[in-house]
Amino acid sequence: MLVKRTYTRRQAGALLGAGFAALFLSGAPRAGEAPRTHKIDIRKFKFAPAALIIKAGDSVEWTNHDIAPHTATDEEGDWDTGTLSRSQSATLTFKTPGTYSYFCAFHPQMTATLTVEA
């Protein structure tokens, strides 16, 4: 999913930091790597992992294991999995780097972050 968003200064700083970290700390270059699909489980009213770092072009699959329906909803409203009933999954692809804070629209105390690196 192509997501347009504006960044706060803090987010831009984090992004730059992440970019430098990726530049200096990562091993093989990203070029030529196939996009990956990362899995996030929703269980007992928590996103696991609660913080995930992916590369631009990768996808994330959320699966709800609770009886209660959940969502993964971007705080700024740019993306949303829609309602996930028990055992349902939704996959979104992220092309735009940024740090995304998200939550469950039905249970706002459930929060997590997704960082998309260039």
Place this chain on the structure above:
Amino acid sequence: MINKKTCAAALVAFTFSMPAVAEEPMNDLEIAHTAYTAGQIDIRYAHLALALSQNEDVRAFAATMVRDHTAVNDAAGALITELNVTPQDNALSQALVKGAGEKVEELTGLRGKAFDCAYATNELGYHQVVNQTVEGKFIPNTTVEPLKDLLTDALATFKQHEKHAENMVSGLKCS
């Protein structure tokens, strides 16, 4: 084994009134019936809140109650079908229904902040008592494993509701 009188007394402690019930153990089918009934009652309260409250937080909470308790009760219904059993009505379920009828009548006469506070406070107390009962009595005394699993999963949901209700009461500044 579960003790009806103890459970009923605990559930009644908050707002309900009920007749005395005999001290007999509840079986799996009675536990299933009471758990389902408790969910239906909370859905009933939530629909009332959606009809009467103008408060965004209260309405959001009520919508969550409808959504989550419906999901839990749908799962219970599926389990009942799968096991080919019929939940048994019992004195505790009947007391809950009677108490809920009285509470609905009381809430129906309220408006504005008075309604919001009464609804929110009732939700907090209701979930506290139901959670104590499910955790301390229903789950330990259930012998059918799939029902025990369902009650355990449901309890995780109800505990979130309790926290949510606590925040709602605090946010409304009712006292």
